[in-house]
Amino acid sequence: MIQGVINYFKCLLNLSDCKNVHKLLFDYVEGNLPVEKHTKLSAHLRDCPLCLEYVNTYKLTIQTCHDCCQPKDEMPPELADKLRTFIQKEL
Amino acid sequence: MLASVATEVVQPDDAELVQRLKSRDKRAMEDLLQLHGSKLYGVAMQITRNETDAQEVVQDALINIWNKIEYFEGRSAFTSWMYRVTANAALMKLRKNKKFAHDVPLDVGSDDRDLPQIQVPDTKAAPDRDLTRAELGDQVRAAIDGLEEPYRTTVLLADVEEMSMDEIAAAMEVTVPAVKSRLHRARLALRKALMPYLKDKV
Ligand SMILES: [Zn+2]
Numbered sequence: 001m002i003q004g005v006i007n008y009f010k011c012l013l014n015l016s017d018c019k020n021v022h023k024l025l026f027d028y029v030e031g032n033l034p035v036e037k038h039t040k041l042s043a044h045l046r047d048c049p050l051c052l053e054y055v056n057t058y059k060l061t062i063q064t065c066h067d068c069c070q071p072k073d074e075m076p077p078e079l080a081d082k083l084r085t086f087i088q089k090e091l
Numbered sequence: 092m093l094a095s096v097a098t099e100v101v102q103p104d105d106a107e108l109v110q111r112l113k114s115r116d117k118r119a120m121e122d123l124l125q126l127h128g129s130k131l132y133g134v135a136m137q138i139t140r141n142e143t144d145a146q147e148v149v150q151d152a153l154i155n156i157w158n159k160i161e162y163f164e165g166r167s168a169f170t171s172w173m174y175r176v177t178a179n180a181a182l183m184k185l186r187k188n189k190k191f192a193h194d195v196p197l198d199v200g201s202d203d204r205d206l207p208q209i210q211v212p213d214t215k216a217a218p219d220r221d222l223t224r225a226e227l228g229d230q231v232r233a234a235i236d237g238l239e240e241p242y243r244t245t246v247l248l249a250d251v252e253e254m255s256m257d258e259i260a261a262a263m264e265v266t267v268p269a270v271k272s273r274l275h276r277a278r279l280a281l282r283k284a285l286m287p288y289l290k291d292k293v
Contacts, residue, residue: 026275056293061282062250064289068228069235069251071133079146080128086150087120091157 138181152177242277
């Protein structure tokens with residue numbers, strides 16, 4: 001708990017690191033950062049609950065979009081018939 | 092992408108299908124339609140959001156699969172390859188219909204002010220209970236559908252269809268940095284819109 005409060009104030013003081021997280025977020029999540037930068041950013045996330053929440057909700061947004069939006073339309077039977085004829089006659 | 096698995100292999104059934112297609116067996120196309128038609132239609136519907144367009148897109152995709160099967164080398168799953176062919180056909184259709192009329196500025200900041208607009212039909216306040224999976228799905232789909240173009244399509248291709256940045260850049264005829272910028276801004280806008288539903292889950 002106390003550590004959490006300390007980290008919170010450390011985080012407020014480390015604004016330039018926080019800005020970096022925002023700047024590098026995309027490449028961090030995509031795994032495109034050079035190892036050194038990646039490690040440094042990960043270390044900041046361990047100390048900064050605000051940035052950690054930011055990164056985690058960003059990742060969760062991607063995951064949720066992926067999981068919730070898989071196409072689920074069934075092909076209408078008439079279209080399937082039409083396309084079968086197309087394959088036989090036109091292809 | 093987060094959910095993609097790099098070690099894709101051609102499924103045994105698909106391997107046979109691919110072989111038959113490569114030896115110009117039209118019956119294999121009918122089997123493909125039977126096995127994968129609904130998913131192809133689903134991809135087409137998701138991108139075009141219009142039944143007439145989606146029907147034409149599936150037909151275009153079938154033509155392209157038939158004509159380009161010799162270029163399929165089996166380095167990705169056959170299903171992913173077919174979905175990409177279909178997504179490409181859907182994009183061609185959108186472009187033809189001038190859905191990507193206005194250009195998007197590059198390298199704009201990620202401030203809230205600059206984010207793409209999301210027209211979410213009914214933005215409720217934070218729900219006072221956990222949404223069911225289906226309800227969450229409705230919210231997410233509404234948020235993506237509420238994104239203006241080209242953000243909507245970019246996020247669908249990248250985060251739902253799991254196409255690579257290079258593939259999306261080629262399909263949308265823009266640079267890779269442009270794709271990344273659009274995708275990032277789309278995700279930030281979605282994150283903002285979905286925040287009430289996400290923040291308890293991290
Ligand atoms: Zn921070």
